[in-house]
Amino acid sequence: MYFNVFGEKVSRRRFKEMCDAAKNRRELIAAGLTSRRDLMRMGLLTAGGMLVAKSGLSARAQTLTPNPNPTGPSVKTNQPPSSGSNTSLGTNQNCVPGNQLASPKTRAFIQPLPIMPIARTVPSLTPAPTENPNLSAGEVRAAPFQAPQIDATRFPVVPGILYQFNQRQFTTSFSPDLPNQTIWGFDDGTGTRSPGPTYQAFYGKPQLTRNINSLPSITQSNNTGFGMASVSTHLHNGHTPSESDGNPCDFYTNGHFCDQYYPNVLAGFNSTNPPNGDINESLATLWYHDHRVDFTSQNTYKGLAGFYCLFNQLDTGDETTGFHLPSFPQFDIPLLFNDKVFDPNNGELVFDLFNLDGILGDKFLVNGVIQPFLQVSPRRYRFRLLDTGPSRFYEFFLTGNIGGTSSPTTNPFFLIGTDGNLIPVPIQINSVRIGPAERVDVVIDFTNFAGQTLYLENRLNQINGQGPVAQDSQIPAPIDNNNTECTLVLASNTPAIKPAGAGDLILQFQVTGPKVADHSLPPSQQKFYSLPSTTASPRVVRTFKFDRLNGQWSINGQFMDCNTFRFTVQQNSVEHWLLTNLTGDWTHPVHIHLEEHQILNRNRLAPTLPADRGRKDVTQLHPNERVELFFRFRDWLGKYPIHCHNVVHEDHAMMALWHVEPTGDTVKVP
Amino acid sequence: MHDISRRKFLSLSAAAPLAPLVAGPLAAGVLGSTAFGTTSTSPAAALTMSEKARRRIQQQHLPNIPLINHEGKRVLFYDDLIKDKAVALNFFFANCDEICPLVTANLARVQKLLGNQVGRDIHMYSFTLKPEEDTVSAIRQYREKHGAGPGWTFFTAKPGDMEMIRKAIGFSYPDPAIDGDKTQHIGNIRYGNEPLMLWSACPGMAHAQWIAETLEWMVHPEQNRVQAP
Numbered sequence: 001m002y003f004n005v006f007g008e009k010v011s012r013r014r015f016k017e018m019c020d021a022a023k024n025r026r027e028l029i030a031a032g033l034t035s036r037r038d039l040m041r042m043g044l045l046t047a048g049g050m051l052v053a054k055s056g057l058s059a060r061a062q063t064l065t066p067n068p069n070p071t072g073p074s075v076k077t078n079q080p081p082s083s084g085s086n087t088s089l090g091t092n093q094n095c096v097p098g099n100q101l102a103s104p105k106t107r108a109f110i111q112p113l114p115i116m117p118i119a120r121t122v123p124s125l126t127p128a129p130t131e132n133p134n135l136s137a138g139e140v141r142a143a144p145f146q147a148p149q150i151d152a153t154r155f156p157v158v159p160g161i162l163y164q165f166n167q168r169q170f171t172t173s174f175s176p177d178l179p180n181q182t183i184w185g186f187d188d189g190t191g192t193r194s195p196g197p198t199y200q201a202f203y204g205k206p207q208l209t210r211n212i213n214s215l216p217s218i219t220q221s222n223n224t225g226f227g228m229a230s231v232s233t234h235l236h237n238g239h240t241p242s243e244s245d246g247n248p249c250d251f252y253t254n255g256h257f258c259d260q261y262y263p264n265v266l267a268g269f270n271s272t273n274p275p276n277g278d279i280n281e282s283l284a285t286l287w288y289h290d291h292r293v294d295f296t297s298q299n300t301y302k303g304l305a306g307f308y309c310l311f312n313q314l315d316t317g318d319e320t321t322g323f324h325l326p327s328f329p330q331f332d333i334p335l336l337f338n339d340k341v342f343d344p345n346n347g348e349l350v351f352d353l354f355n356l357d358g359i360l361g362d363k364f365l366v367n368g369v370i371q372p373f374l375q376v377s378p379r380r381y382r383f384r385l386l387d388t389g390p391s392r393f394y395e396f397f398l399t400g401n402i403g404g405t406s407s408p409t410t411n412p413f414f415l416i417g418t419d420g421n422l423i424p425v426p427i428q429i430n431s432v433r434i435g436p437a438e439r440v441d442v443v444i445d446f447t448n449f450a451g452q453t454l455y456l457e458n459r460l461n462q463i464n465g466q467g468p469v470a471q472d473s474q475i476p477a478p479i480d481n482n483n484t485e486c487t488l489v490l491a492s493n494t495p496a497i498k499p500a501g502a503g504d505l506i507l508q509f510q511v512t513g514p515k516v517a518d519h520s521l522p523p524s525q526q527k528f529y530s531l532p533s534t535t536a537s538p539r540v541v542r543t544f545k546f547d548r549l550n551g552q553w554s555i556n557g558q559f560m561d562c563n564t565f566r567f568t569v570q571q572n573s574v575e576h577w578l579l580t581n582l583t584g585d586w587t588h589p590v591h592i593h594l595e596e597h598q599i600l601n602r603n604r605l606a607p608t609l610p611a612d613r614g615r616k617d618v619t620q621l622h623p624n625e626r627v628e629l630f631f632r633f634r635d636w637l638g639k640y641p642i643h644c645h646n647v648v649h650e651d652h653a654m655m656a657l658w659h660v661e662p663t664g665d666t667v668k669v670p
Numbered sequence: 671m672h673d674i675s676r677r678k679f680l681s682l683s684a685a686a687p688l689a690p691l692v693a694g695p696l697a698a699g700v701l702g703s704t705a706f707g708t709t710s711t712s713p714a715a716a717l718t719m720s721e722k723a724r725r726r727i728q729q730q731h732l733p734n735i736p737l738i739n740h741e742g743k744r745v746l747f748y749d750d751l752i753k754d755k756a757v758a759l760n761f762f763f764a765n766c767d768e769i770c771p772l773v774t775a776n777l778a779r780v781q782k783l784l785g786n787q788v789g790r791d792i793h794m795y796s797f798t799l800k801p802e803e804d805t806v807s808a809i810r811q812y813r814e815k816h817g818a819g820p821g822w823t824f825f826t827a828k829p830g831d832m833e834m835i836r837k838a839i840g841f842s843y844p845d846p847a848i849d850g851d852k853t854q855h856i857g858n859i860r861y862g863n864e865p866l867m868l869w870s871a872c873p874g875m876a877h878a879q880w881i882a883e884t885l886e887w888m889v890h891p892e893q894n895r896v897q898a899p
Contacts (some may be wrong), residue, residue, distance in 0.1 A: 252894040348719065354869065356871065378830070550855060551856030562883070
């Protein structure tokens, strides 16, 4: 029996290839292309004798040994020679794609889940916000506020709710087993943190945020190795006027700011459903993140992201009113997921700057710490799950009985929202898949788990930036004697979904304490919004082909250009957008600003997955797919982007800008 | 549409920046003149975080490999081409008849747009994917055919060395079958400001005007950008 670095069975032929590759590498060092001294001189070998994992020279092949227990949850393989044992409970993802070395060992479930505080308002801003950009004060904004021009009484230039967010560099800890990390975060006046403070916003109450760039000057040469201290903060899924949207092409450096006006108004308020819009189009779980063109992946990885929860008279945040959803923030908890890599030698956060495909980490963070635990009472909770990428997709299961005498269990829970939009009725599910920038809202009932420990487990198999492993695919193990990186040793018959307990245990729920009051309704008795009709005829059907041309990420054969607007949507019109992906092996999470959409069909068939049937702002475009979306572009004018939200693809030009104007065009393939 | 002139905007916004500003907790100086690419004796613990990060990038992505330029001069990749510079890197080969001529012609337009910044503020480098057949005279002829001006240098090397550079800067595919097919080679431009550790990439076939602007942002990152909605 032969095994690869995943502990999976491989053929004898494949194993021989892997061993040959390791031998080649040793020969290379001993006598081949370059001497050991040459490798050192070229910076490919560190003083400690470890080969820098680049250039197709793998440090992994040496440690391959047949694994006596390939299916157990505690199996650890693929240890780089000098990084020590990576025995973090529940993280089997020790193989870091992109030819990077695995992170140092960290312990799991020893830190409580941080819960981001609710953002603090300020009584006033100095100088006061102005309708036109206040250039002399250092403001960088593309245009005057649109909302006060529509109704200055309803949307005053200085609304009643004001925030001042300074983006700053600060030091924090992701794990007691790693050194403190210098990253970037948001300071609402109570201290800098990442993820940033959570906005608690309400429909009908417009608000304004002064986003100040107080990051270190770029030219001070105090960079920690990645990140561009030049920012543009986007409110993801906001029905936001373009000047306040956080466009990737409007960015500003240290000492400048942008006042961003968030009207907190339903789409259609000034068009299809005046004066207040249709309650069925309410948004709930939004997020904010940096969107600087070409540097979004680095800047969000470095910490510039946070939640924006939007409430209304039904989704109140109070379980005794409205929909009776668990109360915010005590029982309604935002969870921000990301995966990161740390230097195996000194434990510092690293980012693969030279990657074009997508970046995966081997450490899983929730709300800014690695594998935390959360103590919950035996009652219902609402969780708002957000995948901030850069490039990883997750399929979350609620797993129990880890480490027990019998097999791990899979426990159902309820899906209540897709991309922050409550679906018509909760759907009981065993798992839910989300990709970069997507959100799902779920309700988990811990009532019957008192005294037990459960886990949010990612069982999705993903080995590189291409996206999840295709459903039970037969991926041939490629032949490359000089390269045994983990991206290339996928055996055939790799399952899309790992067995229970064999995935990544990311968040631990400790169900403790006595039964407490729960005024929330059981999801099975709940009913939320109706889906808006999608029967209106489109003014135009536009096609967007997502492709890779000689390694260049493209939309309709063209590339991101801040000076080029590809097409013009007519304000308040209906359009269908066809997203196509004929590449065969890449999944693109496609995000469109300004308006949410509904998926009409995938490859001409009605969507079947529960998470596909709600209102969305990111749609996963799978290999060989053609997805048709329904849009109404309402109320606001100006510039917006469409882009892939695998932020590495986005930063390498898989984005296009377009306009909304009173008169639109009918360009079908922009 | 009434675009705010970028220069006008910059002059306005630069006039009165917000004050006081909070400086970052770090006050790391730039890396000294020690070329860690050659020999380095200073222990890692003595380096600032910024210096360590810069060294990590060099070790993983910017090997100090010998190359020969179109004039037959021998240079080292990191020490002579990258260190302390803002650069734009791409790959080509002389008898390539698909993507290379398009990208090279596009880069010639970029060079014209950047004018005398090339060679002074920004260094343009093109590396052959077929060093086994692209001799010094072949890359010199290719360079002249495409009208490359001063500051845009073409390179060949030992085949194995060139492959090492290509993979080190991330211009490879996960699928080795595609990776080995030179007609499908990565057509991007890897750009970076080495001392500031600003690195990204853009398509070689993007609009020349936007590539030129992107490269200028990297050289002058302390500028703002805004345009009408």
